Amino acid sequence: MEKSISHKEVPTAGKPSTPRIVSPTASKMHALVYHGAGKKSWEQTLKPVIMEPTDAVVRILKTTICGTDLHIMKGDLPEVEEGRILGHEGVGIIEETGGAVSNFKKGDHVVISCVTSCGKCEFCKKGMYSHCEKGGWILGYKIDGTQAEYVRIPYADNSLYAIPAGSDEEALVMLSDILPTGFECGVLNGQVKPGDTIAIVGAGPVGMAALLTSQFYTPATIISIDQDDNRLQTAKIFGATHTINSSKENAVDKIMQITHGKGVDTAIEAVGVPATFELCEAIIAAGGHIANIGVHGKSVSLHLETLWSRNITITTRLVDTVTTPMLFKTVQSKRIEPQKLITHRFKIGQIIEAYDTFEHAEKEKALKVILEN
Ligand SMILES: NC(=O)c1ccc[n+]([C@@H]2O[C@H](COP(=O)([O-])OP(=O)(O)OC[C@H]3O[C@@H](n4cnc5c(N)ncnc54)[C@H](O)[C@@H]3O)[C@@H](O)[C@H]2O)c1
Numbered sequence: 001m002e003k004s005i006s007h008k009e010v011p012t013a014g015k016p017s018t019p020r021i022v023s024p025t026a027s028k029m030h031a032l033v034y035h036g037a038g039k040k041s042w043e044q045t046l047k048p049v050i051m052e053p054t055d056a057v058v059r060i061l062k063t064t065i066c067g068t069d070l071h072i073m074k075g076d077l078p079e080v081e082e083g084r085i086l087g088h089e090g091v092g093i094i095e096e097t098g099g100a101v102s103n104f105k106k107g108d109h110v111v112i113s114c115v116t117s118c119g120k121c122e123f124c125k126k127g128m129y130s131h132c133e134k135g136g137w138i139l140g141y142k143i144d145g146t147q148a149e150y151v152r153i154p155y156a157d158n159s160l161y162a163i164p165a166g167s168d169e170e171a172l173v174m175l176s177d178i179l180p181t182g183f184e185c186g187v188l189n190g191q192v193k194p195g196d197t198i199a200i201v202g203a204g205p206v207g208m209a210a211l212l213t214s215q216f217y218t219p220a221t222i223i224s225i226d227q228d229d230n231r232l233q234t235a236k237i238f239g240a241t242h243t244i245n246s247s248k249e250n251a252v253d254k255i256m257q258i259t260h261g262k263g264v265d266t267a268i269e270a271v272g273v274p275a276t277f278e279l280c281e282a283i284i285a286a287g288g289h290i291a292n293i294g295v296h297g298k299s300v301s302l303h304l305e306t307l308w309s310r311n312i313t314i315t316t317r318l319v320d321t322v323t324t325p326m327l328f329k330t331v332q333s334k335r336i337e338p339q340k341l342i343t344h345r346f347k348i349g350q351i352i353e354a355y356d357t358f359e360h361a362e363k364e365k366a367l368k369v370i371l372e373n
């Protein structure tokens, strides 16, 4: 491919370094650009181009907003540079592919994984795509993301999934992140088993994804905890046997009542604040598993003075997306119906309003929002 000499490379800080190619003749698009904590705008910027032969450029059809984007906007991830296009979820159509992409071609319909993976490095070979030496979670974090009209996807062969004709695109947007996250970081790491008693702290889209996928293993009791009554009501519809509004009742006391003083076999943390992790520490049964999902911006107290003798495990995980192909089948066969998590739909140009709705979820009765291009 010919590389114009009028291009100049603008290096960006952080690793991996991802220079953005700026050409005076480059075509333009609109995108949601982060300008530091609390500041963002929907603005005109450069349309991405193929930079490596393993890249694809995808025209976004549908994208969404993650709780992690809210953490970025709060300043919990200060390493995100000003000028970054946010977003790591979506479905789209391939606009262009680099010469080394063999699984996809222009016009193919794809799900974009929130994790980019080369499929070849030591971590990828271990199934730990999240720590791919050349990728991992970079989209909308270290490189420009999906809350845009177009996005560049590195290592397209391993980071995109083909969408069969006639599929429900909105359901598949949930495969980019929330379903593998709830399942891998929450359910698998939490070792949920038949008959178990589990607590899921946080009834946002990720907590709901853990709720839906935990039921593959038929736990006997599922306690959903949040401060938002509307989300708790939805959790009941999706299979929670008990719900607790922790801003109105004492969650520890209530869980101890439900579990006859034993605590829960698995406590899944799907919020990302110290109080909710500490709640998990307070309710875990002997031999139990605390599975952290939340992105944390502050340190949390580890209560070893009570936990040292309890035979518990604590796990953390950045979603690897290794279960995406399996989850894809469960969505296609309607064993789970994640599109039911969608409460609001916007045109992509209304993304500022969509952020506002997702941020004020209780007032707006919002769960997952869809942005359509
Ligand atoms: N580990 C990973 O790979 C990974 C991937 C994706 C998302 N995440 C993280 O998962 C978490 C959840 O994401 P989401 O999209 O569902 O976010 P969200 O913001 O929509 O949901 C968080 C929920 O927590 C509730 N909450 C807030 N404070 C609480 C408290 N003190 N007690 C009880 N509930 C409280 C809110 O009402 C809300 O319903 C976030 O921290 C996100 O960054 C992690």
Ligand SMILES: [Zn+2]
Pocket (backbone or CB within 6 Å): 066, 067, 068, 069, 088, 114, 177
């Ligand atoms: Zn996310």
Ligand SMILES: [Zn+2]
Pocket (backbone or CB within 6 Å): 117, 118, 119, 120, 121, 122, 123, 124, 131, 132, 133, 134, 135
């Ligand atoms: Zn890799």
